[in-house]
Amino acid sequence: MVVDSYKWLPYRLSAWMQMEWQAPGEPATTPFTPLAKPLNSTRFALLTTGGLYLKGQQQPFDVEREAREPDWGDPSYRVIPKETMLGEIEVAHTHYNPADAVEDLNILLPIHRFTELEKAGEIGSLAPSAYSVMGYQGHPVPDYTQWQERYGPEILEQMKAEGVEALLLTPA
Amino acid sequence: MFEEGGISTILVTMMPSWAEKYGVPRAVAVEFPFGHPLGLPGSLHMQTAVIKDALKLLEESTGPNTIVHLEHAWPEDETEWRRKWQPEAASPLIAKYLDQIRAIKT
Numbered sequence: 001m002v003v004d005s006y007k008w009l010p011y012r013l014s015a016w017m018q019m020e021w022q023a024p025g026e027p028a029t030t031p032f033t034p035l036a037k038p039l040n041s042t043r044f045a046l047l048t049t050g051g052l053y054l055k056g057q058q059q060p061f062d063v064e065r066e067a068r069e070p071d072w073g074d075p076s077y078r079v080i081p082k083e084t085m086l087g088e089i090e091v092a093h094t095h096y097n098p099a100d101a102v103e104d105l106n107i108l109l110p111i112h113r114f115t116e117l118e119k120a121g122e123i124g125s126l127a128p129s130a131y132s133v134m135g136y137q138g139h140p141v142p143d144y145t146q147w148q149e150r151y152g153p154e155i156l157e158q159m160k161a162e163g164v165e166a167l168l169l170t171p172a
Numbered sequence: 173m174f175e176e177g178g179i180s181t182i183l184v185t186m187m188p189s190w191a192e193k194y195g196v197p198r199a200v201a202v203e204f205p206f207g208h209p210l211g212l213p214g215s216l217h218m219q220t221a222v223i224k225d226a227l228k229l230l231e232e233s234t235g236p237n238t239i240v241h242l243e244h245a246w247p248e249d250e251t252e253w254r255r256k257w258q259p260e261a262a263s264p265l266i267a268k269y270l271d272q273i274r275a276i277k278t
Contacts, residue, residue: 001243011278106210116220122227
């Protein structure tokens with residue numbers, strides 16, 4: 001089958017997105033690092049753009065500023081430990097209904113599924129830290145400056161420190 | 173960011189047309205509502221099935237811009253879900269540009 005990217009969107013909204021949304025410049029080449037080892041000896045990390053954070057322990061993403069400045073999106077990130085249980089997650093994201101993600105974080109950040117795959121010997125391991133950002137980064141051109149200069153390198157550094165070799169990316 | 177840093181990435185996307193347009197190391201595409209790249213809450217079998225498809229592509233892909241469209245069908249009513257995935261209130265962005273969006277001719 002061919003997945004329809006606009007299947008779930010109202011007609012006018014999808015037309016508007018295709019007309020008005022822009023990329024922040026296209027890379028000359030797409031980078032590619034081949035998987036170095038078999039899955040069953042590879043160490044994984046997870047990253048979602050779903051706006052997840054630890055309820056009562058972490059600051060929500062700044063949706064109040066986004067309400068005042070609709071063309072801006074919070075560029076910061078939260079570290080979600082792999083021991084996080086159901087019921088410990090909250091979501092700050094204005095662009096989708098987060099009820100299902102709050103109920104089961106695994107639909108966006110599958111720490112429990114990867115722990116099961118680790119126990120079953122299908123992957124090497126899941127690193128201690130998973131990561132959450134809030135994907136909306138502004139309009140009409142997303143502003144990735146903070147991501148590229150600060151938050152991305154910080155996350156990469158932590159992944160390298162935890163021996164991460166592969167990363168599952170799950171947008172909301 | 174991550175591939176240059178020596179980490180192999182696999183993306184699960186609901187919008188493969190954007191992945192094709194802007195380039196991506198590897199991606200599996202699912203025709204699931206937004207906010208649900210791995211399926212429904214509590215549906216362990218569905219979540220694991222998509223993850224295993226993603227891991228398979230991660231292991232097999234040999235070059236960038238490899239995008240595989242998965243066959244998983246959304247198990248619930250599609251008409252209902254066209255509304256259900258959306259936030260209860262329009263996002264600030266959509267609210268700001270609502271007149272512009274509504275002016276588009278169908």
